[in-house]
Each structure stands twice: as C-alpha cells, then as structure tokens.
Amino acid sequence: MDISPQAAFDEWSRPIDVYLRRDRTGNLFSYVSFDFRIDSETVFGFGTPDGKWYRAKQRYEEIVEGQRITYILTIKCRHKLVYLSTVTISFKETPAGCVQIYSEQGTSFDNEPVPDHLQWYAERLFGKNFSI
Incomplete structure (x- = not known):
C-alpha cells in the first residue's frame, strides 16, 4: 500500500455508520459500529444468497496505535455460534510502503x-470495488 502504517491503522479504526447494501455477489450486509476501544464491540449482520442471516461481533482485545489491532470474532446464525476466531491486523513500514x-x-x-x-474487511479498508 502506498500509505503509512498510521494511515492504514486510522482507516481500520474509523467509525462506521449504520447502513444496508449488497456486496458484489448479492449478499445483503448491514453494519452497526460502536466505540473502537478495548472491550468495545463492532456488530454487523450479513446475509447469504441461500437465505441465511448471520450476526458477527468483534470484541477488541488489543489496540496498539499505528501498529496492530487484535479482536475476537464470533459469528452466529439464529443465536447459534457457528464460528469463533482470533484476528490480528498489523501494519508495518517497508521500503515499498505499508x-x-x-x-x-x-x-x-x-x-x-x-x-x-473477509470481503467486509477488505471493502472497509480499500473501498467497495476492492475484492480479495
């Protein structure tokens, strides 16, 4: 990326407004963002073409300004836990950029x-036309 680690960190940590839209494959997404601090949460929902609706929650565990963000991700479908993970996003300066x-x-x-x-994360940082 042709930006600094601090700029990348700032993009990840910016608040998200509530909105509803469809992604590139037709999945319905809605987002609600809360405080971006330790022990705070970001909650978002998304649907899939087969009609399932998921609720994802990110609980922030460690935030090191300009360096990394660590959170626990839980995804539920109809109040049933279907996925649990630990996620770390880190930012490092290199001669080629961040x-x-x-x-x-x-x-x-x-x-x-x-x-x-994962598409939600990529679009959050790089914009809606970015795909992974």
Whole structure:
C-alpha cells in the first residue's frame, strides 16, 4: 500500500455508520459500529444468497496505535455460534510502503460452513470495488 502504517491503522479504526447494501455477489450486509476501544464491540449482520442471516461481533482485545489491532470474532446464525476466531491486523513500514498483515485463527462448529466475512474487511479498508 502506498500509505503509512498510521494511515492504514486510522482507516481500520474509523467509525462506521449504520447502513444496508449488497456486496458484489448479492449478499445483503448491514453494519452497526460502536466505540473502537478495548472491550468495545463492532456488530454487523450479513446475509447469504441461500437465505441465511448471520450476526458477527468483534470484541477488541488489543489496540496498539499505528501498529496492530487484535479482536475476537464470533459469528452466529439464529443465536447459534457457528464460528469463533482470533484476528490480528498489523501494519508495518517497508521500503515499498505499508504492508498490512491479516492473521485469523478460528474454528467452525457443527459442520457449519464459515461465512464469507473477509470481503467486509477488505471493502472497509480499500473501498467497495476492492475484492480479495
């Protein structure tokens, strides 16, 4: 990325307004953002083409200004936990610019497929025309 680690961090930590839209594959997304501090949460919902609706919650565990953000991600469908993970997003300056590292370690439950939540993260940082 041709931006500084601090600028990348600032994009990740900016508030999100409540809105509803469809992503590039037709999935319906809605977002609600809360305070971006330790022990605070961001909650968002998203639907899939097969009609399932998911509620995801990010609970922030560590935020190091300009360096990294760590949170616990839970995804539920009809109040049933289907996915749990620890996510760290770190930002590092290199001669070529800022490198963003996304690390996620998680598990799904009861043979549920892991919902595609990564597109939301990419679009949040890079804009709605970005895909991973």
